[in-house]
Amino acid sequence: MIVSCLRALLSHWRRNPVQLFAYLAGLALATALWSGVQAINAEARASYDAAATTLGEGQYDLLIPWQGDRIPLDDYISLRRSGWLVSPVIVGRLDDIQLVGIDLVTSATGLGTGNVTSVPLALASETLLANEDTAQKLGPLVNVTVDASIAPGMAVGDIGLVQRLLGRDDLSHLVLLPDQSLGQPDLSVIVPSLRIQRAQQVTSISQLTNSFHLNLTAFGLLSFAVGLFIVHSTIGLAFEQRRGMIRTLRSLGVPLRILLTLIAIEMLTLAAIGAGFGIVLGYLIAAFLLPDVAATLRGLYGAEISGTLELRASWWVSGLLLALVGTAAALSSRIWQIAKMPLLASVRPRAWVIATASRFRLQSIIAVSLLSATILLGLFVKGLVAGFALLGCLLIGAALALPALAASILTLLQRYTTAPVWTWFWADTRQQLPGLSLALMALLLAVSANIGVSTMVSSFRLTFVSFLDQRLAPELFVQVETKDQSIALAAFLDLRKIEVLPLSKTQVSITNKPVALYGVRVGPTYRNNWVFLDETDGAWDLVAHDTAVVVNEQLARRAGIWVDDLVQVAPDLALPIAAVVGDYGNPQGQVIVSENLFQNLHPDLYPSQFGIRTTEAPALRAQLVNTADIDNNAIIDQASIKALSLEVFERTFVVTAALNILTLGVASFAILMSLLTLADLRVPQLAPVWALGLTRQRLGWLELLRAVLLAAIVVVCAIPLGLTLAWVLLTIINVEAFGWQLPMYLFPLEYVQLGGFALVAAFLAAMWPAIRLMRTPPSSLLRVFASER
Amino acid sequence: MVLKFEAVHKSFRDSEGTVPVLRGISFDLEAGQTLALTGESGSGKSTLLHIAGALEAADAGRVWVAGQELTQLNDSGRAALRRTDIALVFQQFNLIPSLTVAANISFQSALSGQVDQTHVEQVVDALGLSDQMKKYPEALSGGQQQRVAIARAIAAKPKLMLADEPTGNLDEGTAEDVLEQMLKLVAQTGAALMVVTHSTNIAARMDRRLQLRSGLLV
Structure with a gap:
């Protein structure tokens, strides 16, 4: 059976x-x-x-320099001699590959590789450990042992070997080993240029992403x-x-x-x-x-x-x-x-195939409930998960409301039609709604998601370009490696009577989170170009007088602080916030103080980056290279850095664009499948109209028109839904996920274009079933009238 | 005794309240007998047939089919009885549109695990369906579809065959032809046949006739 x-x-x-x-x-x-x-x-x-395993990230406290990313070998020797148990690590790039050099004798167990037993082999034979892909890239340069547990794009080896490969004799950081003996001298005395970065303060890549x-x-x-x-x-x-x-x-x-x-x-x-x-x-x-x-x-x-x-x-x-x-x-x-x-x-x-009022009524009740939940979630619940729940309620609620809304529009259209064929057309279209409603809902979701996401991306692009104009006002940027270079460059630029923007930077801990502290020279460039999200009167004056700071939006939102709130810049110094600045594309919190204050707080540090305002960038660049002995690679002009930033931006949204197109494709496919599967059920409905005098060709064209009209209704509904979606993404999801809020701009031409795509997709999806209908033999239509059917 | 009704009652609820359809029906049917059940529309003919076919349960009274009392059987028991001892022929044919004629004809006997291929071939030949075996029901005329439905019923070797207006969708000539073949095959298998019909012609061809009026046998 x-x-x-x-x-x-x-x-x-x-x-x-x-x-x-x-x-x-x-x-x-x-x-x-x-x-x-x-x-x-x-x-x-x-x-x-x-x-994380390869770098030992988040497992041990580290000693890192207050400035830059290099530690002299002497510092390591001083620490060992004074009884501190530290293990040296060097990290550097060789082409596309990150090399990590460790000292197995002092290294904490497991650090550097997931496969501890293979480490002695690597050290003894002077080979690196890397996964298969990386090993292939390194192949010609050095002996490599394949170890699948090593992170992609990384290779681990003996510190001496890595130093030789990188052409360096310094270190990147020192691992503070557990179980230190008591009574060692204070770290700040032995190595004043280093500071401790606690393991728990490290924001891991997995958290960031x-x-x-x-x-x-x-x-x-x-x-x-x-x-x-x-x-x-x-x-x-x-x-x-x-x-x-x-x-x-x-x-x-x-x-x-x-x-x-x-x-x-x-x-x-x-x-x-x-x-x-x-x-x-x-x-x-x-x-x-x-x-x-x-x-x-x-x-x-x-x-x-x-x-x-x-x-x-x-x-x-x-x-x-x-x-x-x-x-x-x-x-x-x-x-x-x-x-x-x-x-x-x-x-x-x-x-x-027969519209039932009760089904639409139930759907409408659920839709209203979900849309009400959307409003309540928006008003009273915070957090990223709540944000996504809000999005879910909004999209599903709107999708469920669509059939009832479309039925109302069609009823209205029918009411204002007198020609019999069109009266039948509207009534018949309404009758098709239950069969097509799921496909139409899918199209609504896809089109509104496209509108929402493209509005978000385009708004982001506009904001980001304007942000780059603000932040990258200097025509040249110069990076220096040492304090001597920094002093020499400052002196060289002072002679030229042009505006110079030296930038000092270090990492500090505020509310137990790593934050970048910047020292800036307040001048016309900052005053004229930076646009604040919120500020007190004379914000830059307050900063210049060392009585206030500027913070970026990420820090402000994450720490729950805003203008006039206090920020603990140093253990004995808390300053009010004069302004909050938008900082797009950067996950880290930032505090900006004047260069004087920065120097007072960190007298050993020096400006490592200089922004230069000049009308003769190429000539000045040549002078910097030839006269001031600055490496050409350490100088980047405004146009190049903007192009680089925009390229990163565009690539960021390549995946989003691809997923957008795929989702729209799936929705079009849903329409095609619905129309094809409905085609057989349509014959008994169309046969009487055919018998009354409409040709199969005309019926086919009307079927095409029906699909396009229903898609048009969907597009009209999708625009407000998509814009609401964009608003939620920009003002709720973005803030919760990335820590910044973006202004929302409208792009009507993009919406018209997208609507056009949706209509074409619906037309193409309806074409096959319509052609099939146009070619339906009269005998098939006649069978509808035979009693034996 | 293949079929026995004893004081069977059945009523339905509608918006105006309870409507009695069968009011104390009693009769029986022996193996090899044919019975016509006639009556006006709404007199309860189809309901009686559905109860006999174990498709619906009586509200009161007792019904025996092939020696088994239906009220003692649960859903599975009634389903098993339909597979093995009862065959149904409907006005709307009720063929499975996605199966070929051949698969449709042997379907019920396959469900009960008792396909007698020789018997099936005899039935197919007798009904003149040999050339249609690979076709799907939609490719057949109404008369041919009803022949397939009858073939499916006879091929299952039922003890009781129930037909609800079996020729209601067919023209007069085809109806006569189909009825003739059905009666002949039923006689050959020794099954009991109960036919619900409006047609006095069909009723006249049966061994016995019962008439229902307002839920009562008259």
């Missing part, structure tokens, strides 16, 4: 291959984007973990939801079309429980197959996007991630499970319907 029953159930798909394709493709697309994003996230996180990965996950989830709309829609149609078969099977003696079990097994098996395709597709998408994601993470956070993708169980199992759970959720209501369906229920496909 089970085999016969299964054969009958499966025969439905054989006879309806388009429906089977829609089901499998919906699941594959839903799983693909989700799995792809998860694969990227998993790869990145594995890389962060490997990097959390919000980036969360955004990717949100996109993956959106695509998954759109894909599930297709699945839900297909399951609905498949069940509606099989009502007759189910009734027959039951009347022929198949017990209800067995029938339901077989249907569940059948649908979930197919779902697993679809999800399997999706996982393969997701792997390909992830492999395609990974280089751009890697570039984004490197540009934004300096994080290296592997360029090759591994098939990790964590993402493909989660993709498979999510697909099965999503399918089971879509299936459960249909299974429930069958369980409750009287054995002799009418076999006419009804609910799927």
Whole structure:
């Protein structure tokens, strides 16, 4: 019995291959984007973990210089002689590869490599340890032993070897080993140029990049939801079309429980197959996007991630499970319907094609509830998770409200139409809404997500360009390595009577978080170019008089401080905030004081960067190189640094743009599948109109027009929804995730263009079913009138 | 005794309250007998047939099919009885559109695990369906579809065959032809046949006739 029953159930798909394709493709697309994003996230996180292990990040307190990133070897020797247990580490770049040199004799156990046993071998044989990719790049330069646990883009070796490879004789930092003996002299006496960075104060790369990965996950989830709309829609149609078969099977003696079990097994098996395709597709998408994601993470956070993708169980199992759970959720209501369906229920496909007021009413009630929840969440709940919950309520609520809204618009249009064909057209379009509503909801989500995200990105771009103009006002920037260089350059520039902006920098700890402290020379450039988010009167004057500071938005929001609040700049000095400045693309908190105050607080430090205002940048650059003995590579002009910053910015959103396009593609596919699966049900509805005198060609064109008109309604609804989405992203999600708020700009031309794409997508999706209708033989239409149909 | 009704009552609820459909129906049907059940629309004919077919349960009274009392059976038991001892032929044919004619005909016997291929072939030949076996139901005429439905019923070797307006969708000539073949095959298998019909012609061809009026046998 089970085999016969299964054969009958499966025969439905054989006879309806388009429906089977829609089901499998919906699941594959839903799983693909989700799995792809998860694969990227998993790869990145594995890389962060490997990097943290390789560098011993966050495990031990470190000694680092107050300024710069180099420690003289003498400092290390002094510390050892005075009884401090420290281990030297050198970190530097050799082309694209980060070399880490450790001293195994003094190194803490496990530091430097996940595979401790192989370290002596590496040291003895003067080889580096690296993963396979990195080993290949290093191959010609040095002996390399492959160790898969080493982070991508990194190589670990004996400190002497690494120093030779880097051409350096100094160190990068010293690891303060646990269990120090008592009674050593104070560190500040032995090495005044060094300070302790506590292990817990290190902001790990994985923490910094959390919000980036969360955004990717949100996109993956959106695509998954759109894909599930297709699945839900297909399951609905498949069940509606099989009502007759189910009734027959039951009347022929198949017990209800067995029938339901077989249907569940059948649908979930197919779902697993679809999800399997999706996982393969997701792997390909992830492999395609990974280089751009890697570039984004490197540009934004300096994080290296592997360029090759591994098939990790964590993402493909989660993709498979999510697909099965999503399918089971879509299936459960249909299974429930069958369980409750009287054995002799009418076999006419009804609910799927006939609009039921009760269904729309229920959807509308849920929509209103979700939209109310959106407002409440916006008003009363804080945090990133609450922000995403708000987004979820907004998008799902709006999607559920769409069919009722579209039905109202169509009713209105019908009311103002007198021509009989158009009256029928509007009424018939309204009748199609239940069948098409899921696809239309998917399109609404995709278009509004596109509008929202593109508004956010374009607003960000405008703000960022203006921000670069403010911050990169000097025509030349010069970086110096030593105090002598700094003094000499300052003297050289003083002679030229031009505005010079020396910049001193060090790391301090404020509210137990690492913060960059900058010393600046307050002058016309700062006064004229910097735009504050909020300020007191005469903010720069207060800074210049050492009576106030400027902080960036990230620090202000993270620490919950604003203008006039006090900031503990040093243990015995708290200054009020004169202004808060927007600082886009930087995850770290910043405090800006005058150069005098900075010198008083840190007398041993010197300006390491100089901004120079000049109308003759090329000539001055030549003088700096030839006369002031500055390396040409240490000078960068305004145009180059702006171009570099913009390139990093654009690459950051390559992934977002790709996901945007993919989501829109999935939504178009949803429309195509809905129209194709509805096509057979349409014949009995169209045959009478054909019989009354409308040609098949005209009916086909009307079908096309219908799809485009419904898409137009969706686009009209998507614009306010997308703008609301952008507002939420800019004012809630961005602030929670990155710590800065962006102004929102509108881009009407972009919206018109996007709306045009959506209409073209709907037109293309409707073309195949319309052509099929135009070519439907009259005999098929006539059969509708035959009693035996 | 293949079918026995004893004081069977059935009523339905609608917006105006409870509507009695069957009011104390009693009758029986022997193996090999044919019975026509006639009556006006709404007199309860189809309800009686559905109760006999274990598709619906009576509110009161007792019903036996092939020696088993339906009120003693749960859903699984009733389903098993439908698979093995009962065959149904409906006005709307109720074929499975995604299965071929051949698969449809052997479907019920396959469900009960008792496919007798020789018997199936005899039935197919007798109904003139040999050339249609690879087709799907949608490619057949109404008469041919009803022949497939009858073939499916006979192929399952039921003890009780129930037909609800089996020729209601067919023209007069085809209806006569289909009825003739159905009666012949039923006679060959020795099954009992109960036909619900409006047609006096069909009723006249049965061994016995019962008429329902307002839920009562008259």
